[in-house]
Amino acid sequence: MTSIQIAGGENDFQLVRHLTVRGDQFEIGKALAREARTRSGWAPRPGDQTVNRARMAWFERFWPQHHERLDGVAAAFDLDPDRDDLVLDGLNALPAGSGCSALWCPPSAATDGHGRIARNYDFFTLTTSEIMMGQAAVPGELPMASRPYVITTVPDEGLASTVITMNELDGCMDGVNEAGLAVVLLIADVRNAAPPESFDLRVGLSSVQLPRFVLDTCENVEQAKRALLMAKHYDHGMPLHYLIADASGQAFVWESERIIDAGDAPQCVTNHPLHRHPDPMLLPADDESTMDTFGRLRTLHERSKEAPLSAEGLAGALREVAAGADKEWRTTWTSVLDTHDRTLTARFYLGDTPEGGTRFTGEVRFATRPDS
Structure with a gap:
């Protein structure tokens, strides 16, 4: 495994690392566990034995890549992988104690024939204590979004991928695999979002595991639809929806077990349920609880009509709806x-300027197979 600091620093809001991990899934899991232990002191935690046995059986059948990586996590801590009293996933790399916007431009609507998803990952600049518990940050506690990782995994067998994750090294928020399948997650209903009452794990896929599951097991949109329809999945009281697209130009939004097909047109997604508001021209007005979700989608919808879109045009549309220093959150x-x-x-948020603007890194580009 190689670990390189690629953006920001201790005096910036974000410090970003890029991990490149090669080998079989066992070795990949061991390497990620060691990184989580080194960066944050993460360790397996006690869990319900009945639930753990069921979770591991589900992973072994439906997501064998993850199951093999969990064996590697156990090895990193010199544990018996068959122990059912410990939870081996949830590799949080943030030292202990989102609204978003996305636009899919299919190949037919691009100036160069490349399909692309462009997205802003918007999140509060607060700590876990402040967001989840409504308490003051403890001494030394970092903001939740301050230490993201770009992770490239190149398994001996299976699909290579590159992802971005805010904190959990075995999940992700954005990603693309070597087959050209891409996925991003967004809060599905920001008006009714609330901090979860519990982070208890269940059988199936958690919210941030779902994108990694799709990238590990699927090569195209049709495979992703079937895999998600067959999978068990759960959230922690904050439902998400997911924009998924492939190299052939197909795309859909996965939302509360509904499939919303994009057809051959651009698809805009922000932070309200699309199945309740299918027509961008009939969206209601925003209020204090909606974090501009309707306005951001209207703007992206109008920009999508300007197709064909270049890569820069797509990025420009996302800049128009980015959260600035006048917001309670930032486009991180x-x-x-x-x-x-x-x-x-990707480009990453470094902090605010004295003039009331925001500072970002330049663009950094990552391949799914760095040697290809």
């Missing part, structure tokens, strides 16, 4: 996932 990164080139390009 902007990414572009190119399904043709199988690449992920």
Whole structure:
């Protein structure tokens, strides 16, 4: 495994690392566990034995890549992988104690024939204590979004991928695999979002595991639809929806077990249920509880009509709806996932300027197979 600091620093809001991990899934899991232990002191935690046995059986049958990585996590801590009293996943790399916008441009609507998802990952600049518990940050506690990772995994067998994650090394928020399948997650109903009452794990896929599951097991949209319809999945009281697209130009939004097909047109997603508001021209007005979700989608919808869109035009549309220093949250990164080139390009938030603006890194580009 290689670990490189690629953006920001201790005096910036974000410090971003890029991990490249090669080998079989066992070795990948062991390497990620060691990184989580080194960066945050993470360790397996006690869990309900009945639930753990069922979770591991589900992973072994439906997500064997993850199951093999969990064996590697156990090895990193010199544990018996068959122990059922410990939870081996949830590799949080944030030292202990989102509204978003996305636009899919299919190949037919791009100036160069490349399908792309562009997205803003919007999140509060607060700590876990402040967001989840309504308490003051403890001494030394970092903001939740301050230490993101870009992770490239190149398994001996299976699909290579590059992802961005805010904190959990075995999940992700954005990603693309070597088959050209791309996925991003967004809060599905920001008006009714609330901090989860419990983070108890259940059988199936958690919210941030779902994108990684799709990238590990699927090569195209049709496979992703079938896999998600067959999978068990759960959230922690804050439902998400997911924009998924492939190299052929197909795309859909997965929302509360509903499939919303994009057809051959651009698809805009922000933070309200699309199945309740299918027509962008008939969206209601925003209020204090909606974090501009309707206005952001209207803007993206209008920009999508300007097709064909270049890569820069797509990024420009996302800049129009980015959260600035006048908001309670920030666009903590902007990414572009190119399904043709199988690449992920991102720029990261570093902090605010004295003039009331925001500072970002330049664009950094990552391939799913760095040697290809």
